[in-house]
Amino acid sequence: xxxxxxxxxxxxxxxxxxxxxxxxxxxxxxxxxxxxxxxxxxxxxxxxxxxxxxxxxxxxxxxxxxxxxxxxxxxxxxxxxxxxxxxxxxxxxxxxxxxxxxxxxxxxxxxxxxxxxxxxxxxxxxxxxxxxxxxxxxxxxxxxxxxxxxxxxxxxxxxxxxxxxxxxxxxxxxxxxxxxxxxxxxxxxxxxxxxxxxxxxxxxxxxxxxxxxxxxxxxxxxxxxxxxxxxxxxxxxxxxxxxxxxxxxxxxxxxxxxxxxxxxxxxxxxxxxxxxxxxxxxxxxxxxxxxxxxxxxxxxxxxxxxxxxxxxxxxxxxxxxxxx
Amino acid sequence: xxxxxxxxxxxxxxxxxxxxxxxxxxxxxxxxxxxxxxxxxxxxxxxxxxxxxxxxxxxxxxxxxxxxxxxxxxxxxxxxxxxxxxxxxxxxxxxxxxxxxxxxxxxxxxxxxxxxxxxxxxxxxxxxxxxxxxxxxxxxxxxxxxxxxxxxxxxxxxxxxxxxxxxxxxxxxxxxxxxxxxxxxxxxxxxxxxxxxxxx
Numbered sequence: 281x282x283x284x285x286x287x288x289x290x291x292x293x294x295x296x297x298x299x300x301x302x303x304x305x306x307x308x309x310x311x312x313x314x315x316x317x318x319x320x321x322x323x324x325x326x327x328x329x330x331x332x333x334x335x336x337x338x339x340x341x342x343x344x345x346x347x348x349x350x351x352x353x354x355x356x357x358x359x360x361x362x363x364x365x366x367x368x369x370x371x372x373x374x375x376x377x378x379x380x381x382x383x384x385x386x387x388x389x390x391x392x393x394x395x396x397x398x399x400x401x402x403x404x405x406x407x408x409x410x411x412x413x414x415x416x417x418x419x420x421x422x423x424x425x426x427x428x429x430x431x432x433x434x435x436x437x438x439x440x441x442x443x444x445x446x447x448x449x450x451x452x453x454x455x456x457x458x459x460x461x462x463x464x465x466x467x468x469x470x471x472x473x474x475x476x477x478x479x480x481x482x483x484x485x486x487x488x489x490x491x492x493x494x495x496x497x498x499x500x501x502x503x504x505x506x507x508x509x510x511x512x513x514x515x516x517x518x519x520x521x522x523x524x525x526x527x528x529x530x531x532x533x534x535x536x537x538x539x540x541x542x543x544x545x546x547x548x549x550x551x552x553x554x555x556x557x558x559x560x561x562x563x564x565x566x567x568x569x570x571x572x573x574x575x576x577x578x579x580x581x582x583x584x585x586x587x588x589x590x591x592x593x594x595x596x597x598x599x600x601x602x603x604x
Numbered sequence: 605x606x607x608x609x610x611x612x613x614x615x616x617x618x619x620x621x622x623x624x625x626x627x628x629x630x631x632x633x634x635x636x637x638x639x640x641x642x643x644x645x646x647x648x649x650x651x652x653x654x655x656x657x658x659x660x661x662x663x664x665x666x667x668x669x670x671x672x673x674x675x676x677x678x679x680x681x682x683x684x685x686x687x688x689x690x691x692x693x694x695x696x697x698x699x700x701x702x703x704x705x706x707x708x709x710x711x712x713x714x715x716x717x718x719x720x721x722x723x724x725x726x727x728x729x730x731x732x733x734x735x736x737x738x739x740x741x742x743x744x745x746x747x748x749x750x751x752x753x754x755x756x757x758x759x760x761x762x763x764x765x766x767x768x769x770x771x772x773x774x775x776x777x778x779x780x781x782x783x784x785x786x787x788x789x790x791x792x793x794x795x796x797x798x799x800x801x802x803x804x
Contacts, residue, residue: 366684369660370677370748374713374740377657380639411647458681458752483654492653518743523699523715530715537738541750542656544681 326587329580333573340569346397347562354487354555357456361484361548367541368495375503375516375538379496383475386416386423387445389468389543391481391550392432394449399557401482401490401550402431408492409436409480413443416478426468428547445472452551458544465540475502479542484552488560495546497539500531666743670708676723678749685732685754686723693724694747696739697797707745714739716751718794720801731757733801735794762802769795 390409392402409425409432416423426446427433433447446468454460468477477497482490498506507516521527636655643652676694678686695704697719705712716737723730737751772791779785 360682363683364681366677366679366687367681367750368656370679370738370740370750372656372660373663373742373746373748377636377655379655380636380642407647407650408653411643411650414646415642480653483659492651493655493659494653495656518711519740520710520712521714522703522712523717530713533715534713534738537750541681 326580326583329576329583333576333580336569336573336576340566340573343562343566343569347559347566350555350558350562354552354559357548357552357555358484360456361545361552364545364548368538368545371538371541374519375498377496378498378506379478379494381476381496381498381502381506382421383498383502384421385473385475386412386421387426387468387472387474387477388412388416388423389426389477389479390428390432390436391479391546392427392429393550393554394430394452395554396431397558397561398554399561401553401557402429402435404490404492405480405482405550406432406435408494410440412478412480412494413440424472426472428464451547456547456551458540461544461547462540465536465543469536469539475499477539479546481546481550482553482557484549484556487556490553490557493546493549495542497535497542500528500535503531503535504528663742663746664744667745671745672707674705674707674709674745674747676747676749678721678723678751678754680751680754689723689725691723691725694749695720695722695724696749697721697734698739703739705739705741705747709741709745709747711743712739712741714741716749718797720757720797721749721751721754731801733757733760733798757801760798760802765795765798765802769799 388409390405392405396402413423413425424443424445425436425440426448427436427444428448428451430449433449436444448464448467451460451464476499479495479497481493481495483493485491503516521530523530636657639655640652643650673690673692674694676686676689676691677684678689693704693706695702696714697703697716698714699717702719703714716734716739718735719733721732721734723732732754734749734751735753737749739750740748742748769792772788772795776785776788776792779788
């Protein structure tokens with residue numbers, strides 16, 4: 281028993297001395313331990329596999345916990361997002377939806393998350409924003425970015441640094457509410473000149489499906505121009521205007537209110553999509569960790585049994601050599 | 605136990621995918637075709653994003669005869685108070701005064717000031733105090749009322765209203781900068797509107 285223990289101790293040090301690639305033995309998984317057997321060393325260290333199994337199990341626990349946290353946050357914010365859906369519908373009913381409007385100054389408001397590990401939703405938003413930018417920058421038109429969220433900022437500052445007007449991060453630090461979003465909208469309206477605002481966000485349709493959406497808000501001058509030109513907003517003229525001194529004043533207030541309402545809904549929907557995407561990402565991650573753990577367990581058992589077998593054969597052959 | 609099993613059977617056989625009340629299937633309309641065309645030219649490999657109109661139920665067209673009821677959508681940022689409620693009349697606090705809306709009202713865009721909103725349905729009257737917002741009346745007798753905050757009248761405390769009114773009147777008289785004056789004026793306006801709503 282003591283001799284077997286001593287032999288095992290010796291084996292643990294031998295791989296480091298004899299193997300030609302000692303660093304690989306620690307870093308990669310299984311092939312090097314088998315190479316060491318070929319070099320005449322009897323031991324196969326199960327320690328390496330055991331360490332790896334421990335770390336994979338920890339990862340599985342962490343990702344499972346993150347999934348539970350995301351699920352609970354999603355439940356809370358989903359109710360609010362659904363309740364806010366009625367807010368933008370009257371505007372679309374009144375002014376129609378004109379994403380193909382052709383204006384000189386476009387501003388693309390990209391809504392993204394602050395934290396990562398949420399699947400591909402931020403990359404989708406950035407891709408859509410870049411395509412919108414391309415559609416809307418021609419010889420007479422230009423488009424600028426307003427970015428909400430760290431992840432969008434990281435991706436867009438890489439190649440479109442000159443086109444970015446305003447960046448806002450850490451929106452979700454305090455509870456998201458209408459007052460905060462309207463202050464934000466006020467900031468944007470004051471500092472950025474625009475003819476059309478295109479808000480890009482991920483609409484939450486279900487826990488596994490998030491649809492990239494773009495909502496267009498036009499400035500009051502463009503609304504007047506489009507209503508005179510006919511088309512979708514054509515019958516705006518038929519509406520009587522009550523309140524305010526002039527029609528343009530009321531339209532100005534209307535445009536600002538529309539922007540803050542649409543932004544509020546967009547921010548809530550994007551937050552919902554972020555939590556949903558994080559849930560599914562962490563779920564697939566913990567499932568992968570579980571599969572990896574199964575494979576490692578099999579390998580561990582195989583190596584353990586192989587080493588026991590080698591020991592036994594040595595003892596038996598030694599014993600038979602002594603007798604015979 | 606049998607009742608539970610029967611209930612479970614019933615719900616399982618008759619359950620369909622529950623759609624949210626404020627939206628329909630996303631391919632209700634194909635969206636703006638000009639936009640989709642322009643998109644395909646620039647980014648053919650990416651699907652074009654959806655636009656809000658695809659998520660909305662289309663509104664009915666203008667009927668040829670006067671409808672008998674008004675369809676009201678009263679929405680707030682955190683809830684949809686009334687969604688497609690059929691009522692007889694609504695009275696909204698427009699900036700030019702209280703405005704009554706009946707079925708067949710001419711299409712209007714009205715800016716609202718803080719005041720009393722009342723919804724009349726037969727003999728039922730529901731009163732809310734709303735902060736400002738907008739009201740749209742469409743030609744098909746659909747009315748959209750959007751407000752930032754709304755409280756049913758019975759939840760307002762008259763003592764607090766008086767206190768707030770005197771506080772803001774004092775602030776107005778001692779205000780120095782334009783911003784302070786404007787803020788104090790707003791406070792006075794809201795509290796006096798609250799006062800008149802409670803008493804009127």
